[in-house]
Amino acid sequence: MTEDTRTTRDERATSETPSRRRSVLLFLRDLLVIFVVAVLVSFLIKTFLIRSFFIPSQSMEQTLVQDDRIIVNQLVPELAAIERGDVVVFKDPGGWLPARVEEEQPPVVAAVDWFLAFVGLSAPDSNDHLVKRVIGLPGDTVVCCNALGQMTVNGVPLDEPYVALPPGETKVSRDDFEVVVPEDSLWVMGDNRYNSKDSRYNTDTPLKGFVPTDNVVGRAVVVSWPISHWTFLDNYPEVFAGVDEGAE
Structure with missing residues (x-):
């Protein structure tokens, strides 16, 4: 070379x-x-647009199981109206949830959790929100129960296939009630009717169990995790057919 x-x-x-x-x-x-x-x-x-939450309790079984993760459409109610039968996530109206003591985390873990929440990959505030099904809209008269154990909205009895009841029980609510939903408010109930601290349970709170529509974060549209539970969430329009006419 x-x-x-x-x-x-x-x-x-x-x-x-x-x-x-x-x-x-x-x-x-x-x-x-x-x-x-x-x-x-x-x-x-x-x-x-959308946001992820996990289910912290059994109050919506069997529609939603504890520790399921759901995707919430945040265009409801901002751009799309809330409908009866919608499964909605909302902020505590006041007094529905017990006071929580924040657990201290190591700085690195806290920073990672913050970042994942920032980009929407975790749901750290799921314990500060609730998820229930909308039964009554503003102006609706919601009554339970009729002679068949059904709930009625504006005089129309509801045949609710999503409700989970104890064995042998046919009455869709342990407690009888009659309410008229105020303006800009909702009456919500869990599908697991005998194990849900919903509007019925919270009638002694300042808002009498009603949920302000401003507290609604969005409508749950799909169960995203675990894969075995993956499904779209129905609002069962056939259940509430005729309810609007009953209000007239």
């Missing part, structure tokens, strides 16, 4: 090193841009 050949190879290797370094830096830059865009898109989706 001549001296000229060795010199040429050394020069080529020297010139390739900055080029390779530049390629690595460009690759890392592209990765960073992709990551930032993904975080931003996830944040915007969580803030304005």
Whole structure:
């Protein structure tokens, strides 16, 4: 090998090193841009479109099982009206949930949880919200129970296939009641009727068990986890057929 050949190879290797370094830096830059865009898109989706919650109790069984994860459409009620039968997530109207003591976490764990919540990959505030089914809209008269153990809305008896009752029980509520839903409010109940602290249970709170529509975060549309529970959530329009006419 001549001296000229060795010199040429050394020069080529020297010139390739900055080029390779530049390629690595460009690759890392592209990765960073992709990551930032993904975080931003996830944040915007969580803030304005959909959001994830987990189910902390048995009050909506068998529709929702404890520890299920659900996807909530946040366009309801902002852009789409709440309908009877909707499964909705809402903030505690006051006095529905017991006071919670926040558990201290190591700084690193707390930071990771905050970031995952920020981009919508975790649901740390699920214990501060509730999930129930809408039975009564503003102006509705909700009564339970008739001679057949059914609930009526505006005088129309409801045949509720989603309700879970104890064995041998046919009455859809342990407690009898008659309410007229105020303006901008909802009457909500859990599907697990004998194990749900819903509007019936909270009539002694300041809002008498009614949920302000402003407290509604959105409508639950799908069970996303576990995979074995994956399903769209129905609002059973046939159950409430004729209720609007009954209000007239």
